[in-house]
Amino acid sequence: MRRLAFLALPVLAACNSAHPLDGLNRSGTASAGGHYFRVNWNLETAQATRTNPTWRPGLTEVVLAAVAATEEVTGCRVKPGTAIGDIALVNMALDCRAE
Template identity: 80%
Template sequence: MDIRFLLLVPISLTACNMAHPLDGLDRSGTASAGGHDFRVNYNLETAQATRTNPTWRPELAEVMLAAMQATEEVTGCAVKPGTALGDIALVNMSLDCRVK
């Protein structure tokens, strides 16, 4: 096996649950809601909630609601209505940190 491949595995695993540097999401935290666990990366305007627990075929609506609840818990900000978009793994949303 090529040694370069073995070096890439730990590096790629450390990138899990991390926001892309160009997203500007410089804060993070974890929370659980609705039976799901999330890593929330955020700034004062935007958040990304990544579901981190294995669940067999979760319902999208259930995951979206849980992601919004976990995001509000971690950030202390309200999720702006109608801004949560994503899938069962990653939900992006806008925050209103003036209200909560």
């Protein structure tokens, strides 16, 4: 049993982390719409991972909150129509041009 607990630690430590091959080298946290997110991004792409427990949240509600949280953390605009995912992880394209 101890071995299982020891092996589970690295798996749990990887939660909220972007995959190294994604190239998302920036990270931050934000809240929006009653949800908390860990946002990983670069100048073109972002991933928002919902980190709070919520019983059966609506997909539309989570996606809108993820977009708002991502724009807050990154300072970039999320390109319309690019937010795709589920209630746990939303991927989106960013427009980080200075206006």
